[in-house]
Amino acid sequence: MKTIGVIGGGAWGTALAQCMAESGRALTIWAMEDEVVSAINTAHENTPFLPGVKLNPSIRATNDIHATLASDIILMVTPAQYLRASLRPIKDAIANKPIVICAKGIEISTGKLMTDALMEEAPSAIPAILTGPTFAAEIGRGLPSAVTIAARDSKTAEGLCDALACRTLRPYASDDLVGAQVGGSVKNVIAIASGMIHGLGLGDSARAALVTRGLAEIARLAVAMGGKRETLMGMCGMGDLMLTCSSMQSRNFSLGAALGEGKTMDEILGARNSVTEGVYTARALATMAKDKGVDMPISAAVHACLDGGLAVRDAMTALLERPIKAEGK
Structure with missing residues (x-):
């Protein structure tokens, strides 16, 4: 697992992209907003959502979600209440891929957790969660923190930790998706x-x-x-x-x-x-x-x-x- 795709060009998605690009990962970020894509690709800064953070020039932003889905690992960084709708049009493209949900929340309409929504919309995807004590502005500026990466089993969680670990963002593996x-x-x-x-x-x-x-x-x-x-x-x-x-x-x-x-x-x-x-x-x-x-x-x-x-x-x-x-x- 070498390439990383980030779905969601808000502050948190951009901060994660910056952290991983600084650690040498090949990175593509999808954003819905034209101004976000333009700002990242030309000014190397997400001025609408993460102003003041100079981004690694290797980060490539795109409006073409399929260009992002070609990556080995997908980080879903859409807001929790929009996760299900974001998954529906890409469910075939993410089959058998690790989908790391980076949103924190419970679906109001169903009362379900994010991985439940993922499994209902894309049952062949490999569910995982990235969560922990992080502020996007700090992570984007390269300040240190740590997170939990949880998956169905320890081996998957540990593999994702190895693939996503950054110099300033230390992941800890868990097999407790619910907790x-x-x-x-x-x-x-x-x-x-x-x-x-x-x-x-x-x-x-x-x-x-x-x-x-x-x-x-x-x-x-x-x-x-x-x-x-x-x-x-x-x-x-x-x-x-x-x-x-x-x-x-x-x-x-x-x-x-x-x-x-x-x-x-x-x-x-x-x-x-x-x-x-x-x-x-x-x-x-x-x-x-x-x-x-x-x-x-x-x-x-x-x-x-x-x-x-x-x-x-x-x-x-x-x-x-x-x-x-x-x-x-």
């Missing part, structure tokens, strides 16, 4: 709650407590869905939580902070040109938690604030007034 996806998805919702605490001015101690209990929620859901609790101790769980729940670079944390400060969802989302995936995941979790019989009070509180009109301060008060229980439950 890796639950961790990468639900952490966005916990990050919104963490941002709410920040916006309300409730302090770092309260935020640390919430994030810790959020990890317990994530682990409960992962186990209920067939994942492993220990997976959440890695990059796709604890690592991602630490990053996303503590920085204004996180779209989810910053959205929660703005809500805590009294701004409305229309005001917040109207000023953004990128997806805040935790908003969608919170909706999906409301159904998933009920179906699986999993207690997820933080996620439920976020959902109530986003979709039910519950005041942010009232939601935090309700969490504090929950019955006392033993740690680990």
Whole structure:
């Protein structure tokens, strides 16, 4: 496996392309927007989505998705809610290829994980997940981080780690596709709650407590869905939580902070040109938690604030007034 194709010319897809091109990989990136393709090929910069990051001249951008699909490994970097639609027209071309999904989220319309959507649309593809504590701007600038690459079996995951490892992006292999996806998805919702605490001015101690209990929620859901609790101790769980729940670079944390400060969802989302995936995941979790019989009070509180009109301060008060229980439950 030598060549890499990236489907999706947003900030994260471009950052991954840059990281791997700097490590000597042959790289083609597909983007829907003409201005993105032109900017990458002529100015060597994705000015619409990743401005200020000078890209390796070897990165080739294209509007022809089939030119990208000729690669040995395909990174799917489309937003989670558009993954299925992106897969349908290319399902024959990706047969028997490793498809590494780099989106974090749960499909609202079905309540399914990203690899479930992949297997329904392209059942002969080889599913994998790349997830972990990363900000696109930092990865694009060559700052170091690490990720989890999960596949159905350890051999496949380890092979993908070898193929995708970069000098500044260290991958760790896992055979727990479910746990890796639950961790990468639900952490966005916990990050919104963490941002709410920040916006309300409730302090770092309260935020640390919430994030810790959020990890317990994530682990409960992962186990209920067939994942492993220990997976959440890695990059796709604890690592991602630490990053996303503590920085204004996180779209989810910053959205929660703005809500805590009294701004409305229309005001917040109207000023953004990128997806805040935790908003969608919170909706999906409301159904998933009920179906699986999993207690997820933080996620439920976020959902109530986003979709039910519950005041942010009232939601935090309700969490504090929950019955006392033993740690680990």
